[in-house]
Amino acid sequence: MTIREGQDVMHGEESMGADWGDRYKQLEDNFDETLMTQKVYQESTENLNTWIKSLWIRYCKVTEKHTIDTLKDLPISVVYYFFHWVLQLRRTRINTVGTLQTYWNVLGNVRKQMTGCHIIDPLIKSQMHGVRQRLANEFKLRSDPKPKPIMRSEDEFELLKTLWTSNNMRFDHERHRLELACIVQLAGITGNRPDALLSMKYKDLKVALLRNPNGGEYPRPIIDAKFGHTKSYLGQKQANTHPIVDISKEPCLLLCPQTTLLSLAFADQAFAAPELNSPEQFFRLRVLEGLNEQKVPFKDEILDVPVFRRSVRTILGVTISKTAALADGWLRSHMYTLGNVTGIDLPTGPYTFRRGNGEALDNSSYISDAQRNLILQHSDSKVFQKNYLSHYITVDTQAAYRGLEPQTALIRAASGMSRSIDRRRPMYLTKIQQKEVDNRPEVKLLRRRMMNLKPNGYKKQDSSTHQTYQKAYQELQSLRRRLFKSTLREERHRFNREQPVLDIQRQLNPDLSLKNEKSLVPDRYIFKERQQAVEALMTFATTSPEEEHKRRARAIQAIVKLSHLQEGPQFKSRSNAEEIEAVDKQISPSPGEKSIFDDLPLNFDNPPRGNDTGERDSPRESEDDEASCDEAYSRQASQTESDEGDVIEVFVTNKKESFVSTKRGRWSPAEDELLIKFKNIEKPWGFIFRQFPERSHASVSSRWYVVLRSRVDLS
Secondary structure (H helix, E strand, O other): OOOHHHHHHHHHHHOOOOOOHHHHHHHHHHHHHHHHHOOOOHHHHHHHHHHHHHHHHHHHHHOOHHHHHHHHOOOOHHHHHHHHHHHHHHOOOOOOHHHHHHHHHHHHHHHHHOOOOOOOOOHHHHHHHHHHHHHHHOOOOOEOOOOOOOHHHHHHHHHHHHHOOOOOOOOOEOOOHHHHHHHHHHHHHHHHHHHHHHEHHHHHHEEEEOOOOOOOOOEEEEEEEEOOOOOOOOOOOOOOOOEEEEOOOOHHHHHHHHHHHHHHHHHHOOOOOOOOOOHHHOOOOOOOOOOOOOEEEEEEHHOOOOEEEEEEEOOEEEEEEEEEEOHHHHHHHHHHHHHHHHHHOOOOHHHHHHHHHHHHHHHHOOOOOOHHHHHHHOOOOHHHHHOOOOOOOOOOOOHHHHHOOOOOHHHHHOOOOOHHHOOOOOOOOOOHHHHHHHHHHHHHHHHHHHHOHHHHHOOOOOOHHHHHHHHHHHHHHHHHHHHHHHHHHHHHHHHHHHHHHHHHHHHHOOOOOOOOOOOOOOOOOOOHHHHHHHHHHHOOOOHHHHHHHHHHHHHHHHHHHHHOOOOOOOHHHHHHHHHHHHHHHOOOOOOOOOOOOHOOOOOOOOOOOOOOOOOOOOOOOOOOOOOOOOHOOOOOEEEEEOOOOOOOEOOOOOHHOOOOOOOOOOOOHHHHHHHHHHHOOOOOHHHHHHHHOOOOOOHHHHHHHHHHHHHHHHH
């Protein structure tokens, strides 16, 4: 120990006081070994532990057993009937044997916390196999494993194409479209878990220009992305840093993560250099003589800001939060919706990209098993083999057995998620199907029980009746969502069975007429800013570096312009047919001119119209309640996640708006002038709708977003 270190120790002892030895001795005597040696879990795991603990205490209280002693001994008879009671309690929520296994594992954690016993008798573990089998048979629990699809680059391209072009992908703010595209790209090339992607901040990104190793005047941009939020089940892992480089002569910028990351940075005005305000200026930068890189730092005040942030509703509309990151549930639900809108039959989620990244690393001759485990943050190769390898064999075993050249491209197409794309597959329930769900006896019973609470002052927030009403309302909505989801799943299964037969019949009998068949002709309804962004992303590679930089700068500039907009309504109706026709003419090429849409099979699908579910956002049942301005013109989809992580999207609209008597016909110049005037002085939508009592809310908002706003921008 040096003299300086000795002085520091003496100074530390003086600051703790003269009796610090007695205090630490007392702390040692009062040390709670059971509590202080417990493992620290994440919040979601702690919540599950607390819930199972409360169920165990409740069961022991009802059956008159000692909570601690019974948990310590853990008799198999008590365990059997405890889980039998839990399954009875949550009969409609628990559907798989895997959920029952999870509850058993959590009960083991609760036993460690409450009793300090870390080892379960091997006999009990062996008996639990029979217990799970019998309970699964009695309650008809599914034992088949979940499908684990793999998202490859060609599948990702289909998703991104749909994300940027389809009107069925709706966001309250267009920045979320950019954020979701960037997350999809990063998930594919890095294989990170969703928490690591969503928690990324600007301090985790390092932007620089490297001297071109192949020579030449133009440097190569690079973004170092550090993903610090890692899974900590077996201890905190060291964060990986992924270099994100540009692809020389990128055939399509749709798959380029540099484009989306730089777009987010310019949209946030994140760069520290005051003069660096546009992508054109960024690509004009060079590496100084004697250096190998030119760093492009961010502002100090933005370093702790999340890159992917959620939206906030204000009186002036929807804005982007300065501090709150996107939630995991938002990402999973929008990825699931994106897969459905694309037409993919298999569930799409963050781990489909992670499995796709793992497969690509495993097949690459440039990456070893050790590097693959490091990138995926696995302790050994057994984790990858057990959880990431697809059970749909992705190699040509027939060619291997017969000594032939493998048909790699065919096998890859056969095992890819894009194989199942069919945009005719139902994504939502029809109004008739929703009405059938609402007429089920169990739904009617809950609704009657809820309505019986209305006359007793249920609006009083502090009354027990109000709390009972809220609970009944939530129970009713939860039941309806589960029934909507199961009905939609049945409809999709029916489509997968019957539609191929109908397609074969049509091919064999061309005269056969199929009614109510969804058209596969792409729709071309799109906002001007979206169209510009799509055209910039879909441009083909150039031959010179200078033209390539201009191409990327145009794409970034178009995306930045789009990311500042609120989306507004995106649906067609008979009341605004003229506006839709006008927009179609604007985006359609002139005679003899070739459009980018002619070469690319883009999808401009039409979102569902009207009131799809009849649900309300709150338990208010009065028809006189006036919707807020945001609810009136930009109502988001209500997305609910089940216990297994599957998501169904049910669109919610306002009943009052859906059935209002509306004026149909051309808009007069006076009406247009009045609407422009109100928008120029930033009047809220609720006020504007009241000034046009003879027109529907959809007609008013569509008139502004589709026709008038572009005129104002041009003027």
